Amino acid sequence: MNPLIFQSDFGRADGAVSAMYGVAYCVCGDLKISDLTHEIPQYDIWEASYRLIQTVSYWPEGAVFVSVVDPGVGSTRRSIVAQTEGGQYVVTPDNGTLTHIKKLCGIRAARVIDESVNRLPGSGESYTFHGRDIYAYTGARLASGIIGFEGVGPEVPVESVVEIPFVPAKLEENEVSGTIDVLDVRFGSLWTNIPRELFLKMGVSYGERIEVIIEKRGHTVYRTSLIYAHSFADAFIGEALVYVNSLDFMAVAINQGNFARAYNVGTGLSWRITMRKSTLNR
Incomplete structure (x- = not known):
């Protein structure tokens, strides 16, 4: 059974x-x-x-x-x-x-x-x-x-076995890009298809700033430098952060907030996300 x-x-x-x-x-x-x-x-x-x-x-x-x-x-x-x-x-x-x-x-x-x-x-x-x-x-x-x-x-x-379109994440010129695959529905976090191992090839460490760019069909809807955090506790309440989700992929969230709702971000192949080391780390 x-x-x-x-x-x-x-x-x-x-x-x-x-x-x-x-x-x-x-x-x-x-x-x-x-x-x-x-x-x-x-x-x-x-x-x-x-x-x-x-x-x-x-x-x-x-x-x-x-x-x-x-x-x-x-x-x-x-x-x-x-x-x-x-x-x-x-x-x-x-x-x-x-x-x-x-x-x-x-x-x-x-x-x-x-x-x-x-x-x-x-x-x-x-x-x-x-x-x-x-x-x-x-x-x-x-x-x-x-x-x-x-x-x-x-x-x-x-x-x-039938597949729907699937675009893998990629690393080019010291930046990673991928898609926003799904939301952590209850909390509005963005779950990307960027694996942690690919992200770390940029030489990033916890506590550094990451420039995050979100685009919908080529139009930029969000661009800000965020902290790369172990967990939500590493960010102030209301602060946005980059973190590794439970599936070992990169995600973006607002500590005790709803990122998707705050910035009207959706999911699917039309939503692209790029991450690179921020110049604020220098």
Whole structure:
């Protein structure tokens, strides 16, 4: 018996999530089900992908994730189960939700769900709630041990797993640049795709000032020198700082404030961030 973890953009206002729970418990009443989140913005495949990479590797081998952010439900997009390099499983539409796992964590193998076997009995004429009828059902069968990975369906090449655009961070002429991938939602911190190791190649030390430039589609919206801090305690209340987030990537925040709201900063490939040593250190 392995843990089963649900993620979706369904919210909690209606019975969708409860229905997924019900299907899973009908498969096996002894399952242990948890939620990653059901507050992914509607149709936001990018954020679904990021929340998975934020979480999956901290669960034990054999854990089964069901991620349902599926604007193409009922179309020809595939339904798959991916096995990560760490041995966890992700049950999801093949629409780019696995992008960050594929790039940063690694996918060991992938299989297309055989819906002739792995579909809620009696649901064959329903085409708009695959989260309940296919993903929760298949995830529960896999987590409970009713089927093994081979029982999901035919194997497909890992290279065929769909990716959404992903621009890696880069170091050029003693400055690093990347994208603002996601927000630390509750606190409004900006989480970038700049790895700490790449950032440190600039020869930066804690306590030094870092010039931070944020652009949206080439237009500068923020440019200031910030302290590179161990933690929020190294900055005054209300002061902005650069720090290493819990995934070992660079982030920007306001101590006891909301950076994204204060400066109206968003996420995605249109938002670029550049960091370099400030001249104030000289």
